Amino acid sequence: MSNQNWMKETKLIHTGYQHSEHKDALTVPLYQTSTFAFPSAEAGEKRFSGEEDGMIYSRLGNPTVRVLEEKMAELENGAACLAFGSGMAAVSTVLLHTTKANDHVLCSRGIYGCTFGLLELLEEKYSITHTFHPLDTADSIEAAIQPNTTVIYVETPINPTMELVDLELVATVAKKHGIRLIVDNTFSSPLGQSPLQIGADFVLHSATKYINGHGDVIAGLLIGTDEEEMLKIRMTVQKDVGGIISPFDAWLILRGLKTLSVRMERHVKNAEKIAAFLENESFVEHVFYPYSDKHPQVELAKKQMAFGSGLVSFTIKGGKEAAQYLMNQLELVQIAVSLGDAETLIQHPATMTHSVIPENQREEMGITHSLLRLSAGLEIAEDIVEDLRNALQATEKKFTFHS
Numbered sequence: 001m002s003n004q005n006w007m008k009e010t011k012l013i014h015t016g017y018q019h020s021e022h023k024d025a026l027t028v029p030l031y032q033t034s035t036f037a038f039p040s041a042e043a044g045e046k047r048f049s050g051e052e053d054g055m056i057y058s059r060l061g062n063p064t065v066r067v068l069e070e071k072m073a074e075l076e077n078g079a080a081c082l083a084f085g086s087g088m089a090a091v092s093t094v095l096l097h098t099t100k101a102n103d104h105v106l107c108s109r110g111i112y113g114c115t116f117g118l119l120e121l122l123e124e125k126y127s128i129t130h131t132f133h134p135l136d137t138a139d140s141i142e143a144a145i146q147p148n149t150t151v152i153y154v155e156t157p158i159n160p161t162m163e164l165v166d167l168e169l170v171a172t173v174a175k176k177h178g179i180r181l182i183v184d185n186t187f188s189s190p191l192g193q194s195p196l197q198i199g200a201d202f203v204l205h206s207a208t209k210y211i212n213g214h215g216d217v218i219a220g221l222l223i224g225t226d227e228e229e230m231l232k233i234r235m236t237v238q239k240d241v242g243g244i245i246s247p248f249d250a251w252l253i254l255r256g257l258k259t260l261s262v263r264m265e266r267h268v269k270n271a272e273k274i275a276a277f278l279e280n281e282s283f284v285e286h287v288f289y290p291y292s293d294k295h296p297q298v299e300l301a302k303k304q305m306a307f308g309s310g311l312v313s314f315t316i317k318g319g320k321e322a323a324q325y326l327m328n329q330l331e332l333v334q335i336a337v338s339l340g341d342a343e344t345l346i347q348h349p350a351t352m353t354h355s356v357i358p359e360n361q362r363e364e365m366g367i368t369h370s371l372l373r374l375s376a377g378l379e380i381a382e383d384i385v386e387d388l389r390n391a392l393q394a395t396e397k398k399f400t401f402h403s
């Protein structure tokens, strides 16, 4: 079922699923099967040759997974989507597809810690190099492009500093130079930002985060603008490297997706209130939230993002010791990596998600020991704020020395 006129909030629930093809089941059935029985040897031959549509083996496709893929392709305004067993499987698949030995990947100033780790591995094994740049003007992007640059890889907002990259600007320069643009859209969800509409070639998600939203699945999604190319990825890197999603995890994500728009509303509302509270706290140095009037790129945020999303980063006085002390004082807010769950989560990027990045490079990205990243959950904002207030007061008391 699909109707181009529907809003994304409606598509989340209905698109990609046809009751009549599934014994009229209202919700998507779980096809927990590894393989499919062909009606005849000839039918099997035709399915393998691509002459006939139909399932073959769940590494190449599964009906439950297909519903998720169709829904996400539509939500991200793409031609096709592939689902994976983790966000990193989506990242590694698209990078293996778009690069070959001796190519260069141009990256935004910060990227997810494991994406950084993967790029280091690709450099060590296949001499695929990478560099990080702010990508803030056409001149600076062009200066950073090398003769062997085949991919620009962007995260925006950048994790965990909430710095933004102007997608329209980067897409324009990438197009001019025939370079593929890949955008990690995990932080915004398909409701917050539409990179393919702005000119990106691929958008990917760690579906572990907002898309599933319930903290019980690890999965990834890759959406592209060229259907034939996406089919090629399905039948090469995805099939042969094999980082596919399980039907059960796809089923859980389909369940989670139905409430994405109502969940995002609460995540965003809570994050706004938390950011506003932190901005007035004396022990807090800086607050990083894209839709805050104090964010240096708030205009860009309002241009390319429908909302500021649910993540708030902030620095406090007193460095690592104070940051860790603060985390330990929290009662409601849980100390955990990941984001987009019902529970409000806090983490210390320098010693957790971004600890694999060498210290000097990490500091250049703005990830100091004073920085904390909070993922606003679905609780009532007042309870989260109260927990933060108590923890900040205790930390300020312990780490402020009066002479």
Ligand SMILES: *Cc1c(COP(=O)(O)O)cnc(C)c1O
Binding pocket: 086, 087, 088, 089, 112, 114, 155, 159, 184, 186, 187, 205, 206, 207, 208, 209, 218, 219, 220, 338
């Ligand atoms: C979590 C995350 C990833 C990796 O996804 P997994 O599902 O953990 O493999 C990639 N990019 C961003 C921005 C993330 O937050």
